[in-house]
Amino acid sequence: MSADNLQVGIIGTGAIGGLHAHNLALRTNGANVAAVMDIDRERANAVAQACGARAVQDAAGLIADPEIDAILIASPDASHAELSLAAIAAGKPVLCEKPLATSLADAEHIVNAELAAGQCLVQVGFMRQVDPAHCDLQALLLSGQLGAPLRFRGTHFNPRRGDTIISIKDAIVNSLIHDMHSLRWLMGSEVQSAFVQWLPDRADMPHSARFALAHLTLDNGGLATLEWSGDSGYGYEVGVEIVGELGTAQTHSHSSPAIRRAGRLSQAVTPDWQDRFAEAYQIEVQDWVDSLRQGAPTGPSAWDGYMSLVIADACLRSVDSGLPEPTRAMDHPAFYA
Numbered sequence: 001m002s003a004d005n006l007q008v009g010i011i012g013t014g015a016i017g018g019l020h021a022h023n024l025a026l027r028t029n030g031a032n033v034a035a036v037m038d039i040d041r042e043r044a045n046a047v048a049q050a051c052g053a054r055a056v057q058d059a060a061g062l063i064a065d066p067e068i069d070a071i072l073i074a075s076p077d078a079s080h081a082e083l084s085l086a087a088i089a090a091g092k093p094v095l096c097e098k099p100l101a102t103s104l105a106d107a108e109h110i111v112n113a114e115l116a117a118g119q120c121l122v123q124v125g126f127m128r129q130v131d132p133a134h135c136d137l138q139a140l141l142l143s144g145q146l147g148a149p150l151r152f153r154g155t156h157f158n159p160r161r162g163d164t165i166i167s168i169k170d171a172i173v174n175s176l177i178h179d180m181h182s183l184r185w186l187m188g189s190e191v192q193s194a195f196v197q198w199l200p201d202r203a204d205m206p207h208s209a210r211f212a213l214a215h216l217t218l219d220n221g222g223l224a225t226l227e228w229s230g231d232s233g234y235g236y237e238v239g240v241e242i243v244g245e246l247g248t249a250q251t252h253s254h255s256s257p258a259i260r261r262a263g264r265l266s267q268a269v270t271p272d273w274q275d276r277f278a279e280a281y282q283i284e285v286q287d288w289v290d291s292l293r294q295g296a297p298t299g300p301s302a303w304d305g306y307m308s309l310v311i312a313d314a315c316l317r318s319v320d321s322g323l324p325e326p327t328r329a330m331d332h333p334a335f336y337a
């Protein structure tokens with residue numbers, strides 16, 4: 001381990017925090033996990049031991065610790081804004097898991113704090129931006145072979161998680177937020193309006209969600225639909241299809257072989273997000289470490305986190321009104337050019 005290694009402190013050592021800790025400690029050059037914190041002390045201790053890190057009990061102390069260079073936030077959604085603001089106040093770079101915040105107002109505070117600090121410190125965990133299947137589609141779009149993109153179709157199908165009932169609000173702010181970022185990134189356009197329809201997971205809980213569909217209009221005249229399922233019945237699948245002026249293309253979402261056997265054509269579907277995006281999570285933290293060692297983060301910014309919540313906010317208003325709702329965003333600061 002070199003003295004120049006980035007010393008990372010991780011807050012939240014559950015499913016994704018544990019995965020990031022493992023990737024940073026064992027599969028990333030130029031960094032090590034110096035300290036971890038989780039309100040579940042046993043979990044923090046186990047991850048600390050596996051990574052050769054210290055387990056600490058206080059998030060504010062970890063952020064302030066002069067031996068920690070950078071913070072990774074992987075605690076629940078509701079804690080992201082406060083912890084990101086604390087990292088900005090300490091002048092430390094932070095990789096914050098999505099969503100950047102659970103409200104548009106909190107995301108705006110983070111953007112304003114970064115503007116006041118005059119430094120890009122925040123990166124948001126929209127790791128699809130480094131997923132090879134999504135990158136191949138982006139390269140095709142940038143090559144011009146599809147012509148101008150006209151329509152984005154995102155599919156985000158999850159396996160059911162035990163007895164968990166997901167609300168339409170959580171489906172939008174916690175899950176569809178990924179697809180909202182993907183569409184801005186791949187279509188190169190902001191969203192003008194959003195209209196949401198959904199099927200409840202339970203008839204007696206009208207704001208529970210089994211399946212949701214968001215129809216979006218874009219500033220560049222394009223259209224988008226985002227389809228989400230909380231119970232695909234078959235596994236985990238994320239895909240994008242883009243219709244362009246000259247052609248149509250889809251992400252290749254499966255890396256397993258297509259098998260023709262005994263009169264059937266079959267292909268395995270990944271069971272969960274950990275399998276589907278395993279490579280992207282590794283690339284994400286390596287790129288983050290490399291960019292910080294060279295000066296500043298280059299991945300999805302606080303502005304990207306904010307603009308994804310602008311779309312989510314219009315979707316939430318559409319849930320309440322039953323109508324298409326316009327997006328409402330602050331002016332784009334030149335700082336985030």
Ligand code: NAD
Nearest residue numbers: 012013014015016017038039040074075076077097098125
């Ligand atoms: P999880 O429940 O498995 O883990 C969360 C951990 O945070 C738990 O260990 C819990 O004890 C701990 N915790 C709770 N409150 C805390 C606090 N105030 N301070 C410190 N630790 C606290 O959840 P998860 O699936 O790992 O999700 C964590 C975050 O990562 C969520 O915001 C989620 O949206 C995001 N996430 C992103 C992706 C992605 O694809 N980028 C995938 C999964 C989860």
